[in-house]
Amino acid sequence: MGSSKAKQRQQLQRKDYQRLSAQKRLKIPVARNTMVAFVVGGLVSVLGQVLIFLYMRLGFSAEQAASPMVATLIVIASVLTGLGVWDYIGQFAGAGVGVPVTGFANSIVSSAIEFKREGYILGVGGRMFQLAGPVIVYGVVTALVVGILHGLVRGL
């Protein structure tokens, strides 16, 4: 009995503290972050479109040009990660560069660089997809589910 009362008091104290700490916590500038992500994400897409036009000039079809465009964005993000500036870009633009393929590239390259000192097999090989793993796993799972639904809908 006594211990359950003590537990209750502790929970109350915790609740009060959650309120106090939420009050004092520096607020995440959601409006600013969203705006910057929107603009920078848009600019990344514009860059992608420019690259598609460029590759179409080199003789790729509109559909074919998508692949070298993605590859180019990946190279740009990877090189900037390697040069040690991508983390600053990421802090500034957040989801604007995190959601496009550039963020995916950064997550893989940054892990590869970080764990290179543990060797090429267990370090780079084993931990390169540490951050990208969930994206790959749930990307494949989602594709599978959508594929099955697609098949079922078409079959009806």
Next chain:
Amino acid sequence: MRAKKKFGLQTVAFSRPVAIISSATCVGPLEGTGPLQGSFDVVYPDMLNGAKSWEAAETAMLKETVQMVLGKGAVSSSSVDILLAGDLLNQCTSANFAARDLGIPMLGLYGACSTMAESTGLGAALIDGGFATHTVAAVSSHNATSERQYRFPTEYGGQRPPYSQYTVTGAGALLLADGLHHQGLMPRVTHFTIGKVVDLGIKDPFDMGAAMAPAAADTILRHFSDLNLPAEHYDLVVTGDLAYVGYNILRELLHQSNLELGSRLNDCGLMIYDRNVQPVFAGGSGCGCSAAVFCGYLFELLRAGALQRLLLVGTGALLSPTTFQQGETIPCVAHAVAIEMCHDRMAE
């Protein structure tokens, strides 16, 4: 009969205050260009400083700091009875690897960012108990080793929240000695309050200041009540790494308990960086934070007489990547050591 050394519930008073005969610090480039520049013994030009890994860099930094503190105190490593050292890494890597080359009997400590206060208090207790004549308390942290262990690869471009903190790249060491052989005016460790682990349910590993503030408040209040001290007893009560958010919460918690420290309360995480100019979010963190600020800037203030009495409150968030991924809240601890500028005196 042995004199009583325990006061109240959690505080020990040393019967002969333990002399701090020298201190040494070593920091990274961001700390070296911050508001406390000029107060550090060595500033590394970059985060690796020629080492082959971040961990090797931190180990070298801690080792160099211990060697410096011995040099400044003119004590050889063979005269040191015990090295009490710790850091933030798994298996106390930096401390153990530094000790491998130092040849001093070693006790590794882990109190997260509270380790500077913990090692100083224990080092003093061992001397006051007669188990040692010289001890060295030393800790380090390194931004990149902590990032990769606790968070993300250093070059990962995730967006951090403004209440997050920046782990200090720095090491600090104190050389403690029996007052009997060092009787002049110098900073001395007089009391040590051992903190309880406190957890008020903060889960966000970026929100460490808020997680640690209740532990800091608990230990500070306990220290003042154990010794029955007035609020103005210390010229400065300085917490380790609460930074902007935790510092403001601590102020509020102390206010609720009627302990008004006013301008006598500060935080090493706020002192080491200029958070308006440097990219450190809410401020500094890591055990190197309190170590670099106390063993450098504050120690000099004590020696110069600008501070007479100081309470160093090391604050540690005892989380691991495993516990927060498993949804656990963050338990925290704070230890306090009281340091006074005084001559040797024996308790009656």
